[in-house]
Amino acid sequence: MQVSQWSTSERRLREHWQHYWRTCQPLRGLLTFAYITGWRIKSEVQSLKWSEVNLGTGVVRLEPGVTKNGEPREFPITEQLRLVIETQAAKAERLLQERSIFAEHVFFWDDGRQIKNFRGSWLTACVKAGLAEQREVGKDAKGNAVFDWKATRIPHDFRRTAIRNLIRAHVDRDTAMKLVGQLTPSVFSRYNIVDTKDLEQAGQRLDEYLGTKRAKGRQRAGETRRFGVLDSRK
Secondary structure (H helix, E strand, C coil), rough: CCCCCCHHHHCCCHHHHHHHHHCCCHHHHHHHHHHHHHHHHHHHCCCCHHHHHHHHCCCEEECCCEEEECCCCCEECCCHHHHHHHHHHHHHHHHHHHHCCCCEEEECCCCECCCCHHHHHHHHHHHHHEEEEEEEEECCCCCCEEEEEEEECCCCCHHHHHHHHHHCCCCCEEEEEHHCCCCCCCHHHHHHHCCCHHHHHHHHHHHHHHCCCCCCCCCCCCCCCCHHHHHHCC
């Protein structure tokens, strides 16, 4: 799973997520699919059926009425998606041959059941990856504090990441909105979170466009000239 396009705050957690990825084997395909497509996990990813996947045409298609907005949607099968789908298909084939169980959905548990509720597995993996924190949930009979774990990341975060990745891959906004299933630009913009690194890159691009970029070596990255008037700012 590539995480190079995450925001600054997300990149700080890169190692945690990589560890998480190693601990969530049963969910890896489902979450990778959500990470790439940005589709809604419960209604559009968990419910995905083999009849909606066409490796021949290279498209995953949701029919009208399946999506939240009621409109059909297609997503091109990228190389990563193809790997996910082929891996799931191989698992489904083994399940059918060895146990005569047909997995109707693309993402399923080891016994062929559709993955519906994975809250416990998500929390366990987040705890192992350092993406959870203990919070007081009450008191016991003796008045001692009782703590429980709460994940600091939610599956819906993949939707935000997918939108950011599409924009940074220079996919135009209208196409990106169609791919992830967003009807309004305002909602889309809320998901496309801009961080400090984005602003810095915007400044660099503006410099390049205006022809004012400093010559290489004239001033090293991170160096700032000192001005007394700026030092006096409060």
